[in-house]
Amino acid sequence: MTTYLTQRDSELLGTSNRTDALGHLSIWSEIGRELIPHLTAQTTDVRAFQVLIEILRLWERLVSERPEHAGRLRDVFVLMEQAIARTVALRGLDWPLPGARRVRAGATRQVSRIGLDPDHALLGSQFGNGIYGLYVASARRAGMVTPDHDRLEIETLEVASSTPGLSEKAAGQLIALVRQVLENGGPVDLPTHGSTALVGDVVAMYEDVPLGDHLRQKLVGATHITAALAARTLATEGLPRRGLLSGLQQDISEHADQIQRVIDTEDTLAIIEATFVRLCAGAGEPLGTVASSLPVDLGLLREAHDRFVAVGPLRGGAARLRHGRISTMLDMSTAEAFARSILHLHHLAMDDRRRADWVTEENGILRGFVEIGDVDDDAFNVGQAWWNDYYLYAYTSISRQLADLSS
Structure with missing residues (x-):
């Protein structure tokens, strides 16, 4: 799944769903704050x-x-x-x-x-x-x-x-x-x-x-990174988030490692998010059947996961906890083990908030408690899929409005 900067935040699971079923908001918000230090997903005008x-x-x-x-x-x-x-x-x-x-x-x-x-x-x-x-x-x-x-x-x-x-x-x-x-x-x-x-x-x-x-x-010229991001944003209308950040790495090579942390974080989170949605959409089916339908290259994901682990440890308590869980509990040995480990990560995130799980496994069958539509197979492309926002929508919205005011 490719997400574009013209999309509203409501189209992104990580920002629109206040329940945050996997606890990823705490992770990507901390990493995003390294890139865009001042805005939030709501500060768009x-x-x-x-x-x-x-x-x-x-x-x-x-x-x-x-x-x-x-x-x-x-x-x-x-x-x-x-x-x-x-x-x-x-x-x-x-x-x-x-x-x-x-x-x-x-x-x-x-x-x-x-x-x-x-x-x-x-x-x-x-x-x-x-x-x-x-x-x-x-x-x-x-x-x-x-x-x-x-x-x-x-x-x-x-x-x-x-x-x-x-x-x-x-x-x-x-x-x-x-x-x-x-x-x-x-x-x-x-x-x-x-x-x-x-x-x-x-x-x-x-x-x-x-x-x-x-x-x-x-807001726009707050840091070297945000100033460069604004320039690239205005020059690349509608560019996907991944393409925007990759181009930004070339523009300001001295901050390439900082930008890479965002990419390395998303390469793992996006696949977990897509898999979780497919598990929810597969309610009533055997877990093994749904897992076998996952078009995930587990070899590529293991490599991405190694990069994700290297991003940590994070500073915030919730972010550090959940980054640590994904680092140690994500099982990529088989597709079924991978799916089951995501169910476990989801359960832990919901237990943290004392809320009910969205989907569970009972006697090998997925039991769902929310209705969520499935995602396309391209949402499982490691190194290409993108799910979360990292405050990029708010920043591009603000920078474009300010550019319009000065034109």
Whole structure:
């Protein structure tokens, strides 16, 4: 199976399935962090970084003016996020960021209010699941937000203040609306007319991303590897992940070993993932029958597995544990032994979380508890198949958006 960088993360088992049936997320996320140190699988839109930084800039202003609200970052952030999202939607623009479903529904009903009760939230647990929850840790790793996640770092604050998303007048209007909710308790109506400073500035900020240059410096040019990756990404639209990384090794040979660690990790993980899916899809069949259908070259896999073992030991506790298990427990002596060892690795991963197995073997028969479609045979090609993401989708998405802004 070849995965392309134009695919959303939801198409990748390692990122889409929050159950992570084999525990591989802990492995590939640590290895991916060596390549892309700041992003996550969810941080895919530069406008979210823009909104995050602008709200934190306005938060600092509000607190300086009204220090009695210093402990209410959560409330201030969700109110400003609601105001920006609903203004964008009511002016006919798409809002693909967290809370999109409720934002679009509200625009259809001409909802233009912000408030702190659940009826006005963009999504459940808006603070944790919205822009703040998904993007603030990445902004902190990129050096834009302080370690406690509630202030902008000095450089970013200076840039955001000299290149504000909202003008002084619009910022004052938004802060006044937020203060009404904080101090009076009830929801307030947003201005909707396009000539209003707040409305015009929100739309312009959302469309133009005035912090584009700063975000490019912090996100795309974060390291030598990420800068080179961005250049290759822009020059190779739609290139598969493996091809992208192989080309990157040629571009920056001094980091070839670092990039090879990603490839060596995936060469084993991808085959285990594909085999697990086939075992799930084969529920009701004898394990031996399904195992005999596996088009895996076990000789090539043993060689790949040796390289996988050499990637470790990993630093994170879960990553080290699961890398160690695969290193010592993956049995490639026969196809049936290989399949059975993957069932065991899956059971251990589920037992770690105290969750039920997806598939088990009972009296030689596979018994399944989830419905999963099978994969094509090319998903078993050692050294060619690719399954997990290593933050590559998020990075290519961000780098392409920033390139579009500067074109």
